[in-house]
Amino acid sequence: MDKELLKIENLTIGFPTKNGIHTVVDHVNLEVGKGEIVGIVGESGSGKSMTSLAVMGLLSEEAQVSEGSIRLNGQELLGMSREERRKIQGKNMSMIFQEPMTSLNPVMKIGAQVGESLKLHTDLDKETIRGRVIEALASVGLRNPELLVDQYPHEISGGMRQRVMIAMAIINHPDLIIADEPTTALDVTVQAQILNLLKKIHKDTGSSILFISHDLNVIKEVCQKVVVMYKGVIVERGDAKEVLKHPKHEYTRKLVASMPDQVQKVQNTKKLLEVQNLNVYYKENKKLFSSKDKRKHIIHDMSFDLYEGEILGVVGESGCGKSTLAKTIVGLNREYDGKLEMDHLKPQMVFQDPFSSLNPARKIGWILEEPLKLKGIKDKKQRKEMVDQMLTEIGLDSSFANRYARELSGGQRQRISIGLSLMRGEKLIIADEPVSALDVTVQSQILRLLLKLHDEKNLTYMFISHDLNVVHHMCHRVIVMYLGRIVEMADVDELYDHPCHPYTRMLFDSILTDEEKETTDSVTVNEILPDEAAGEGGCPFYGRCRYAGENCLREVPTLTDIGTPGHPHLVRCERIEYGEKYTAAD
Amino acid sequence: MKKHNYSLIIGLILTGIILIITIIGQFWTPYDITGMNSMAKNQAPSLMHLMGTDNFGRDVFSRVMNGCGTTFFVAVSTVVIGCVFGTIIGALTGFYGGLLDEIVMRINDVLLSFPSVLLVLIFISFIGTGKYKIIVALGVMFIPSFARIVRSEVIRYKSQEFVRSAQVMGAGNLRIIFVHILPNTVVSMLTAAAIGFNNAVLAEASMSYLGLGVQPPDPSLGRMLSEAQAYIFTAPWYAIWPGVVIVLIILGFSQISEGLRAISD
Numbered sequence: 001m002d003k004e005l006l007k008i009e010n011l012t013i014g015f016p017t018k019n020g021i022h023t024v025v026d027h028v029n030l031e032v033g034k035g036e037i038v039g040i041v042g043e044s045g046s047g048k049s050m051t052s053l054a055v056m057g058l059l060s061e062e063a064q065v066s067e068g069s070i071r072l073n074g075q076e077l078l079g080m081s082r083e084e085r086r087k088i089q090g091k092n093m094s095m096i097f098q099e100p101m102t103s104l105n106p107v108m109k110i111g112a113q114v115g116e117s118l119k120l121h122t123d124l125d126k127e128t129i130r131g132r133v134i135e136a137l138a139s140v141g142l143r144n145p146e147l148l149v150d151q152y153p154h155e156i157s158g159g160m161r162q163r164v165m166i167a168m169a170i171i172n173h174p175d176l177i178i179a180d181e182p183t184t185a186l187d188v189t190v191q192a193q194i195l196n197l198l199k200k201i202h203k204d205t206g207s208s209i210l211f212i213s214h215d216l217n218v219i220k221e222v223c224q225k226v227v228v229m230y231k232g233v234i235v236e237r238g239d240a241k242e243v244l245k246h247p248k249h250e251y252t253r254k255l256v257a258s259m260p261d262q263v264q265k266v267q268n269t270k271k272l273l274e275v276q277n278l279n280v281y282y283k284e285n286k287k288l289f290s291s292k293d294k295r296k297h298i299i300h301d302m303s304f305d306l307y308e309g310e311i312l313g314v315v316g317e318s319g320c321g322k323s324t325l326a327k328t329i330v331g332l333n334r335e336y337d338g339k340l341e342m343d344h345l346k347p348q349m350v351f352q353d354p355f356s357s358l359n360p361a362r363k364i365g366w367i368l369e370e371p372l373k374l375k376g377i378k379d380k381k382q383r384k385e386m387v388d389q390m391l392t393e394i395g396l397d398s399s400f401a402n403r404y405a406r407e408l409s410g411g412q413r414q415r416i417s418i419g420l421s422l423m424r425g426e427k428l429i430i431a432d433e434p435v436s437a438l439d440v441t442v443q444s445q446i447l448r449l450l451l452k453l454h455d456e457k458n459l460t461y462m463f464i465s466h467d468l469n470v471v472h473h474m475c476h477r478v479i480v481m482y483l484g485r486i487v488e489m490a491d492v493d494e495l496y497d498h499p500c501h502p503y504t505r506m507l508f509d510s511i512l513t514d515e516e517k518e519t520t521d522s523v524t525v526n527e528i529l530p531d532e533a534a535g536e537g538g539c540p541f542y543g544r545c546r547y548a549g550e551n552c553l554r555e556v557p558t559l560t561d562i563g564t565p566g567h568p569h570l571v572r573c574e575r576i577e578y579g580e581k582y583t584a585a586d
Numbered sequence: 587m588k589k590h591n592y593s594l595i596i597g598l599i600l601t602g603i604i605l606i607i608t609i610i611g612q613f614w615t616p617y618d619i620t621g622m623n624s625m626a627k628n629q630a631p632s633l634m635h636l637m638g639t640d641n642f643g644r645d646v647f648s649r650v651m652n653g654c655g656t657t658f659f660v661a662v663s664t665v666v667i668g669c670v671f672g673t674i675i676g677a678l679t680g681f682y683g684g685l686l687d688e689i690v691m692r693i694n695d696v697l698l699s700f701p702s703v704l705l706v707l708i709f710i711s712f713i714g715t716g717k718y719k720i721i722v723a724l725g726v727m728f729i730p731s732f733a734r735i736v737r738s739e740v741i742r743y744k745s746q747e748f749v750r751s752a753q754v755m756g757a758g759n760l761r762i763i764f765v766h767i768l769p770n771t772v773v774s775m776l777t778a779a780a781i782g783f784n785n786a787v788l789a790e791a792s793m794s795y796l797g798l799g800v801q802p803p804d805p806s807l808g809r810m811l812s813e814a815q816a817y818i819f820t821a822p823w824y825a826i827w828p829g830v831v832i833v834l835i836i837l838g839f840s841q842i843s844e845g846l847r848a849i850s851d
Contacts, residue, residue: 332750346756351747351751352747356748358748359766361772374761420751
C-alpha cells in the first residue's frame with residue numbers, strides 16, 4: 001500500500017502494580033494502509049484489545065502509555081486533548097464493539113444512536129440526518145429501516161443489533177474502522193452474514209479496518225494482513241493466508257494446530273441411553289393470581305440412541321433446544337413425556353460457564369468431595385485421596401484443593417468441572433458447550449483432556465456445541481437440531497461430506513472452511529430471517545429455506561433414512577421424501 | 587492496588603474498646619452498681635466519679651460499664667433470633683417460591699409496613715414486660731427484614747450453574763439450600779446483622795426508656811436515660827454519658843457494616 005493511514009510505533013502500555021509496572025503491550029509497531037484490512041489475533045490477555053483501545057483513546061485511567069506514538073493520517077493521537085480527540089472520533093475513525101447487547105444504549109431509539117455522530121460532527125439538519133440514518137441502516141442489510149429508527153435496541157435480535165452497531169460505525173464514512181471481536185457473541189450463521197457485510201462495506205467505501213479476533217478462521221476469511229500478538233508482543237506478521245498456512249513462530253503454530261486429532265470410530269452396540277418420542281416442555285412459573293398452567297413445547301418427538309464409548313455431537317443455533325435436551329437427560333427438567341431410558345446410570349454434566357458452575361463460597365477440595373459424600377463414602381481420608389487423584393488426572397495437582405474457584409483461570413476451572421462430573425464414576429457425561437467460553441489454545445487443551453479421559457475411562461459423551469469445527473473433530477455421530485426437532489442425524493463423516501437438510505447445509509455454508517474459498521464477487525448480504533416457524537403444522541424450517549416449496553407447508557416432514565444399512569442417515573425434509581438426494585455442496 | 591478498609595478498622599477498634607470495658611464491667615466495677623450513697627448525690631464528673639453520680643449517689647461510670655452488658659445481651663439475642671428464623675424462612679421461600687413464598691412475603695410486607703416499635707408494644711401487651719420478653723418481642727420483629735435479605739440472595743444464587751451441578755450429582759434440596767447456597771450469603775448477612783444490631787440497641791434503649799424492658803435496679807443504657815430525664819438540668823452528665831456510649835456503639839457497628847459491604851462489593 002502506498003500510504004499509511006494508521007501508524008503505531010513502539011507503543012508500550014502498562015498498569016502500575018505493587019511490584020512496579022506490569023507491561024501489557026510491549027513496543028508494538030503496526031501499520032494500516034489506506035483501504036487495508038489488518039487483523040490482530042491472539043488470546044485474551046495478549047494485548048490486542050489494549051492496542052485498539054489506545055488507538056480509540058478509550059484506555060482506562062490506570063493504564064499508562066509509557067512510550068510510543070500512534071499517528072492517524074500523520075496526526076499524533078497520543079497526548080491529544082480530549083477536545084481534539086473528540087473531533088477525530090466518530091468522524092475519522094469509529095469502533096465496533098464485541099457485545100451488541102450492552103454496547104447500545106437501551107433507552108435511546110436506534111435512529112438517534114446511529115445519527116449521534118452526524119449530529120456531533122456535522123451541521124446537517126434533522127431531516128437529512130434521518131435520511132442518512134435510514135440509508136446506513138439499509139446498507140447494512142436491515143429490512144424496514146424506516147420503522148427501525150423509531151425502535152429501541154431490546155426490540156431487535158442480537159444479529160440485528162450488531163448490524164446497527166456497524167451502521168453506527170460507518171455512517172460518517174470514517175477512514176478507519178476498528179472492529180473488536182465483532183462476531184464473537186453471535187451464532188455461526190449470523191457471524192457469516194456479519195463478516196460478509198464487513199467485506200462488502202470495505203469494498204464499497206474503501207475504509208480501512210483494524211480487525212481484532214481470537215478466531216483464526218475469521219481472520220483468514222476477512223483480513224489481508226495479520227499480526228499475531230502474544231503476551232503484549234507481536235510475534236509474527238505478514239500476509240494473512242501465508243502466516244496461517246505456514247506459521248513460523250511457535251505460538252502461531254500452536255494457535256493454528258489447536259484442533260485435536262479426530263477420534264477413532266468405536267464399534268459398540270450396547271445402548272447406554274435410549275430416547276424415544278421425547279417431548280419436553282418448559283413450565284412457566286405459577287403466579288398467585290393466574291389459574292392457567294402455561295407450558296411451552298420445547299422439544300418435539302425426539303428419538304435417538306447413545307451407544308457405549310460413543311461421542312455424540314448435538315449442533316444447532318441457540319434456542320434450538322440443545323441445552324434443554326441436556327438438562328432433561330441429567331434430570332434437571334421433569335416436564336417431559338416419552339421414553340428416556342438409561343442403563344442404571346446417573347449421567348453427569350459439564351456446564352458451559354466455568355465461572356458460575358463452581359460454588360464461589362467453597363474450596364475446590366470441598367467441591368470435588370461433595371459427590372463422594374453424596375454417594376455415601378464416609379471415610380474422610382479415602383475421599384481426600386480420591387480428590388487428589390482426580391486433580392492429577394485432570395492435569396492439575398493436589399495443591400488446588402485448597403484454593404477457591406475465583407483464584408483459577410477459565411481453563412483450570414473447566415478442568416475442575418470435568419473432574420467434578422467424573423467423581424461419581426459415572427460413564428455417561430453430557431457436555432454442554434464445554435469450551436465455548438474459553439480461549440482457542442485453552443479450548444484445544446480442554447478438548448484433548450476430554451478425549452484423553454474418554455479413552456482412559458471408556459466414557460460416553462454427548463457433546464453439545466455450536467462450533468461445527470469442534471464437533472467434526474470430537475464426535476463420531478452428529479445430531480442437527482432445529483427448533484426442537486432433529487432435522488438430520490448421521491455419522492460425522494457422512495454428515496460433513498453429504499449434508500442433506502437445507503438447514504445443515506446453511507450451517508456448513510456459514511463455517512469458514514480451511515480450504516480457502518477465493519473471495520468471490522458474489523458477496524451477498526443475507527436478509528435477517530425470521531426465527532419463527534412459518535405456517536402452523538408446516539415444516540419448521542420453511543421460513544428460512546431456499547428450497548421451500550408448496551408441499552412444505554402441508555405438514556411437518558418425517559425423518560427419513562437415506563443411509564446405507566448399519567449407517568443410518570436420517571433427514572427431515574419434504575424434498576427427500578420425493579426422492580431427491582442432495583450432493584455435496586455446490 | 588489494595589485500598590485499606592478504614593471503615594472496618596475504625597469500627598473494629600471502637601467496638602473492641604467498648605466490648606472490653608463491658609466485659610470487665612460484668613466482673614468488676616469501680617463502685618457497687620446498686621450501692622446508694624446519699625452523701626454523693628448528683629455529683630459532677632470528677633476523678634473519683636469519671637461520669638459523675640446519679641440521684642441516688644450511684645457511680646454512673648460503673649453503671650454504664652455494667653449496663654452495656656445488658657444492652658449487648660439483649661441486642662445480640664435479638665439479632666440471633668431474627669437471623670436464625672429469618673434465614674430459615676427466607677431460604678425456604680426463596681428456593682421453593684410458589685404459593686408459600688407469596689403468602690409468607692405478603693405477611694412480611696404487612697409487618698414491615700408498621701413501625702416496629704408499635705408492633706413490639708402490641709406484642710408486649712400480650713406477653714408482658716421484662717428483659718427476656720423484650721428479647722423475644724424484638725427478635726420476632728427482626729425476622730421479616732432478615733428473611734427478605736436471605737430470600738433475595740437465595741433467588742440470585744439458585745439459578746446459577748453450581749446449583750444445577752449439585753442437583754445433577756444428586757444433592758437434595760435442603761442440602762443445596764443450606765450447604766451449597768447459604769455459605770454464599772454470609773457476607774451480606776453479616777452486613778445485615780451489623781445494621782440489625784444497631785437497631786436492636788436503639789430498640790432496647792427505647793423499650794427500657796419506656797419502662798418496658800430491663801427493670802430497676804438493673805442498669806441498662808436506655809433505663810439510665812429514662813431515669814436521668816428528671817435531672818437533665820441539675821445533673822446533665824447522667825443523661826449525656828449513657829447517650830454518648832449508645833452513639834459510640836452504633837458508630838462502631840455501622841462502620842463495621844460499611845466495611846463489610848466494601849468487602850462484599
